[in-house]
Amino acid sequence: MTLEIDTQKICDQLEGTDRRQKTKALEELRELLENTAVSTEEMAASFDELYLHLLKSYDDRFESVRGQAVQTVNAFLKRLPPMDFHLLNVVSTLAERMGKAETVEPSEEIRLIYIGQLHLMICQYAKMGNVGVFRECYPQVTKILIKSIKDDYPLVQREGCATFVDLAKVADTQELRPFTESLAVALYGMLNHKHAPARISAVEAIGRLSLHMDASGDGMRRLFNEVSPLLMDTMPLVRREVGQMGILMLLELLDRYSFFERILPLVLCCLKDDSPEVLSHIYPQWLKCGELYYEENEAELSKQEISDLPVENYPENVKRPTIGCRGLVQRSLRLLTLITRETSDWKDNVRLHALKLLYQFVLHAESAMTAKFFEIYGDLAHVCIDPVAEVAAEAAKVSDLLGRLLMYDAWIDHGFDGLERNARESYMRCFYYMFTSALGGTYEQLNKIAKLLRSTDYSHTLKPGFQEYILKLLDTVLDKSLKINAGQEELQELYESVYVSGIKVNALQHSLSEDVSQGKLLIERIAKLEQISVGKLHERWFHLALLDVENLDASLEDTAEPVMLLDGLINICHLRAPYMADLIKKVLLVFEHCCDSAHVKVFSSLSMASLIWSETMGIEREQSTQVLAEFVTQIVEPYLTWKAGSSAEAMRSLAMATLCALAQGAESEAVEVLPSLAKHMPSLLEDRNVTTRHYAIKAVVYFRGMSVEDLKPLAYATMQRMDDPSAGIRSLAALAVGKLKPKFKEDSEEESQHEKEVWESFVKRAMDLLLLYHESPEKDIKAAVERTLKELAQSHPEAWEERYKRALAMVQKKDKLSELYEKLTIKDEANEVTES
Template sequence: MGSSAESERNLELELLCKNIKSSEKSKRQIALKELLQIVSKQTNDADLKRLLDQTYLHLVKCYTDRFESTRSLAILIVNELLSRFDGRNEFFLDYILPTIRRRIGLPEIVEESEEVQLQLLEQVGRIVDKFQSKDEDFLMRVYNDVMDIVIRNLSNQYANAHRQCCKVIQLLAIATPSFYIRAENLVDPLIALLCHRQSATRTTAVETLGIVGLYINNKNDKLVQSIVSISPLLTDSVAAVRRMCGIVGCKWLMQLRDRYSFFERIVPLVLCCLKDDLADIREEINLLFIHCGDQYFEENEKELQRIELIDHEYPCSNYIETVAKKRPTLGCRALVQKSLRMINIIVKEIQDWKEPVRLHSLKLLWEVVLFAEKAFTCKFMELFPVLAKACQDDENSVVKEAKRVAFLMGQLLNYSDWMEHAMRDLKKFPSCLGILRCFNSLFAGAELEQKQNSIEEIAKLISTSEMCHNLNEVHQSVLLDLIEQMVKILLDKVEMNERSDIASSSNLLADEERYLFEILVKTIALSNAHENEEITNRGLQLYEQFCRTPENRVVLQGKYTKAIIIGIEDLDCEHSERSERIVMLFGCIKLCGFQKEYFDSTQSAVKMVLDNSTANAQIKILSGVSMAFLDYNHENMEEEALDLLTRFIKDILEPALVWKAGRNAESIRAMAIQALCSIGYSCTTEARGIFPSLAKHFISLVEDELAITRAYAIRCILKSGPFPYEDYRQLTIDILSRLDDPCANVRSLAIECLPLLEVDRTDDLFSETSYSTLAEAVISRLFLYLDDPFIKIRPILLDSLSMMAKKHPVVFENETNKLPSNYLYNDVINELKKLRLE
């Protein structure tokens, strides 16, 4: 019976083989499907071997069948045989792999169907997996066939074929110890896949390249080429790709032969992932990197144990709050410190023309500084100019990241070392915005105790004209950032000294105080060069904070402003209103005003500008004088105030009041009379004594072309004391003529001024008769303007007439009797009489 059943099976197989060879497609496919069912039911290796012996030639031939479905069925049958065999059958190595190579492993791929190509590649992977062994290299004799297939299909146009090839490579690396023989040949086609449009292909290519790199001869440049090619993917838009770059980096750090020689190139792959935007990637790579550090510690235990004994403290007091949640392990730090030659690569990338590349390299640099700590000090001189250059542009993500790096360096590096070098560069390039920004961030990161001893040196450098006299708005803003830090430190020192009751603490800080005061005043002064008030307001806040109290502000101004004014050079040259020197003088006058300690210095500076500079510059300075005198405080001058003001008016303002032809002269007169008016309002007593001597100028200015000049001239007359009679008469006549002025404001001031105009009755030319005649003319003219269309004129007229009625009652009555019996005038007269009685 057994022999009969076996005969039937043989006949059935012969029939199947006959049908597989049939010229009809349908018969071949039916036979192959039946064979697949037969194979799937076999469980014994002996039965499978007998079955294979009878059918293998037909199966191999089906691999070249012209119909895709037939070829696919043959591949499925071989896959089923492969999975059913418990042992290893040489058939797959001797027949199937060479056949597959002929189909898809030659320079020109014979197999046309992409689906069948993928099936064949999957079958190669199954064969490699089946024949892997730790004891014997079964794949050695087919190694070249497998490599030819893989290398050819890595450049396949079919994306799935790429990924399947990568899986075969990964299996082959495990399956045969001979993988290293042609591993280098895989590098170039795998690198080509790193630019594939599909992220899954890029991810698989990175993973495979990481495995291949372990088997490459390190003496050639293929490994370096691999690292360089993977590095750009650290900024890939897909998180899986970036994650795989970090994993490969950690794998190489732990498993690569001669890995110590490549640390400087591999470590950046890992550190970049520690700054990834996704927390999951950061945490995963961080754990892997800790394992790398632990391994490095074990490999260098004797050396690192000595360091561990003395390296148990954090490098700075505020490490946890502002640097990192946890300090990196000693092994990780030592690994990075051994790789500091990578700074050469980072420096080149920081200077790249692409902003994303610069940003990426700066983030990497931040991690390097974090792990290197004080060991990074040796690289500071090399890096500082590049970091300063990165801070040079307008505020953007690159500048912000560069400032973060500088801040971290200030925290972790040796203070004295970087301070010496940074100060040297700051002196050499005082107007370089990038160096100032970088220095500011470095200084901000340093510890308070270290910074306190450097305040005087830094403030002295910054107060120089080369650095402080800069009209650039951004430069001023950065300078204020640095000043803000130093002001805070200085105030803390003052407060500490006061609490400790240290005698003469102010004397101990005198130089620091002087330099900082000069810097603040100069910066606030120069901020007037542009329209942005943010810097001015911020500077004023710092100024008030620095001075602490109004009384102390006056003291500081008296002590240090004179030196600032004297320090403004070349005022005897011709300057425009935009000149840094003119802006500086204008700002100083506006901010500090006039005090007796520096009154003469300011007067001399203003005089030089009025004598030498352009008209616009003169106008600007006179406007500053005007603003300063509005807030003029002469209480501390006592008897000196009258003499100082008299000389200032005589030397500075009076020459500017003299009429000269031209629009510029017209504007200068307007600003000069405005400054004189400011003196009249702030120094009322002194003005009453000084202004009468300026009557001849007032007479001219009341008739000036500019309405604003006429208005300010009348305001000055209002603040003046008694005029000599002849000047009084002329002024009265001129002001009466202003009642017809086209400017309503001038008319109002003229009406207001007429009853307030004072005459010196002790003057030899004074006559009551003439005086009454003038009063009669004034009252008569005032009545004529009761019908002025400007509605604000009427109450002013009533007030002036009331004052004239009280001042000249007889004249007023006589003029009132002359008025027509009109209801309007009667109402006015009745109202005026009530006012006079009151």
């Protein structure tokens, strides 16, 4: 078919003013070009006659005409061979419409068509291998691209980026380089675009641009600084494009060896990305980068490959990078400084990003970065206690990996040095993660750690997080002790230090109301290794921990570390014979020098520990009695006498509580020790502090084996407590009266009879009072009275008959009393029948 184009008619129509006529003419011409086969010569001849009118229509006042004009020219360009003449004319026209500082073309859609036409020409000319014709119009093309990249319409921006990408793929670097800086500045402005596709297009364009930039200037440095923040973009595809840019530079950038330290982060970050689509896209290409590097450095890397085996404790479920990929990273160790600097950034996401990058760096660098450990130790330690849990967890992963991959003998001394110089939780955590994951650990090193943790800088800390990791590290020491060659004496010395460190930390945890289960498990584990009970372990080494409780000769509050340590040790290990003398000395120091709150705290713990005296003392009764007597004489008795003041009142109450606890916890020993304290009881039973009276009335029943003369003041003081303001004490007093039993003299019958008469007198007095209280409306005291009257009626039947008859004549409710009498009598008879 022959192409029949009436060029004159079309020209006349385009010169007219009728919009519909011009639009129709252009549409018909475009359709004719697209649907008719024609020779190149005929096509070129028609275009030569029409191009001036077509290009002039780019400036038509009607938008539809301008749009059809561009589309028609596109139809010509798609079928014409590349010619400088056509290219220059079209580009010049586009530059007039889109290459100026001001926006000439008001329509966003038309601007999109304009930049699309430039893109078309670049693609067409590239196909024909004739892109060199662009060299004369690069200034105009650059202006068009910059204007499109800065356009307000996102589609125009993205098309501008795509156009440049295709141009950069085929352009000569020397010809394009003069324009790269201005293009780069325009593209940087798109990196913060609110639309993710726009950011992706910009990164792709910048990646291509980097291949043509001057590596000797500041342009490349700025390029990395501008793009790097997008590694933390919220959209995975943006992060992936940044990684793709790094891959492109590693494969094609001529001067890439000079920029490995800046390029590698772009790729390594994607290898630790949370999104699978990022990792799956970048990882295969990263392997290609490694292959290329291996090919370029085969002579060196092939030798290394011969003995290139992974460490024994290589992290599970982690694939080891290829030797080429590792070689890429290992030649860029200076990158560490840049990474660790970011771990102290004030932004949470920046710190997290830096740690993920550091993980990949360590994974690839392996033992090659051992010498650099001292440079990152401090920064990594600091971020191990980051307030953001996710950041701290990532720091722990990095530390764990360092312990596995670095050469143990080369870093361990520096690790110790860090702990010795910086007794902080941060260094402790970092060292713990590394040391636990490492395979090494000699006896000397384990002993050194245990002794270091035993020092006051560590084991006396009041920070719960610090305490937790001290115990964890001690547990690791025990783990590693099972794998070393050491004698029994050496191991015992090691376990001794671990015990002292652990028990002190555990004691402080108790005083701080923290969970003490971790410390208890550690102590139980030491006991198992030593093949003894926990109690015996305390008896063996507790005194060593007690020696470290220092500076008690000062006015310390209950929250002071020495007081809290002593208090915790008492609560954790209780009272045991081997260290009682040392413990009493420490307690006396507290009572002599420390503040009232410290006295109360320690005394309260002693009281609680006294409840299980017979369980923890672990010695013969006679020896236990001696220890108890010493403890009561030095610790308890001085505070049983009345002294003025609220502090003295509190201590008196605690002393009475301790005495009561001892009477219950060491019942058999207390029988011999308590009588010597009877002289204090009457005043204690009348103390104005209800707590003191409460403990005193509870302790009264344990005063046994005393003569009538010694017991009499105590008995009458007890009986008076049935008038106490406190209902609870009245009930206890009613019960206690029936349990008081003297020991009568057997030497002389006359004296024995006299004592029995004296005690009978007390019993009658007590019965009178009990019968009086039986009329009380209080159920508790009434029940206590009945219980005590039953005991007294059985032990003193004649006195009971006498006091009953006396009371029957005096009371108003005789029926109630008779009922009580019958009740007690019936029970007594029933008991007699049962016994017989």
